[in-house]
Amino acid sequence: MPLTADAADTETDVADLVTLARAGDRQAFVSLVSTHYDFVYRTAYRWCGNRSDAEDVAQEVSIKLAAAIAAFDGRSKFSSWLYRITLNAVRDMQRARARRGRHVTALAEVSPQSAPPEQEDAAATRQLWAAVRALPDKQRDAVLLVYAEDLTHAAAAEIMGCREATVSWHIFEARKTLRGFL
Template sequence: MNSGVLDAPVPDETLIARAVGGDRHAFGELVERHYNFIFRTACKWCGKVSDAEDVAQDVCIKLASILNSFDGRSAFTSWLYRVTLNAVRDMQRARSRRGRNADRYAEVAPDEYLPEQEDAATSKELWTAVRKLPEQQRDAVLLIYAEGMSHAEAGVIMGCKEATVSWHIHEAKKTLRGLL
């Protein structure tokens, strides 16, 4: 007899355990559940939708071989955030090595990925400048202002203390004043 109550979604931890054990369906469900999160994260860091799509695809492929390294000490999304950021950095380093450092900051992600309170032209200029910041400053700014995280949450993602995140934000503001 059907009670009329919908089945609760399977928790990530259960899907992870099943996927690590070889359950392809569980892995597929995990990727499907988190694909938009991966893509949005990559889009904010890359600035180009096409690059974000490449990074998201790479992360999903890589997950198959690294999922067993998730130890559960942090939230799965925090771990996935770091995996995605590392994939973005890998892509950027590879471009740099190949000398194809063509204007990868020119195309800003669609407005839905930018803070809505900003005027579009100012927003494009600002986020273009943010993407030119040193890595730690850029990450701190994007996590705090684009993702709306607290300094403590950003510290978990960045693997540093809350005070260090605050320092990176302070330094980024000084740098941005010079760039803008």
């Protein structure tokens, strides 16, 4: 019997799904992917900045998850492990684009004279997140995990595979860099 999205949110239910999926239960794997697809898409969107790339990454992660689920050893939370797979998929896509010489930057230009204040705020927010996406990988990841995903420095450190102090340092460096951009 498939779990509902609400029931699958608990760590115990996710752990049960992972165990069943690792053992080859296709229905458990489908439930695991469908439960976490929006999470993967949302995470990819924050890193990529556009829907098309986020959809490509989410689909890629779903495919990679089929092969990688057997390697999940349970030492970290499934969501932390899934973050890593998603971030690696985003980086792979970005590296492939860079090799092909394509750079995707989408900033809507809004004229301050004619735009209402809420559009100016939206444009400033888009500009800020575009600047965050331009940061070096580790700084970008730390900022997005802590500020966009609202994770603690400790949780971000677990996902990034480093110490909590290192996350704090990356955020400090990112702030210095962003001051120069903005």
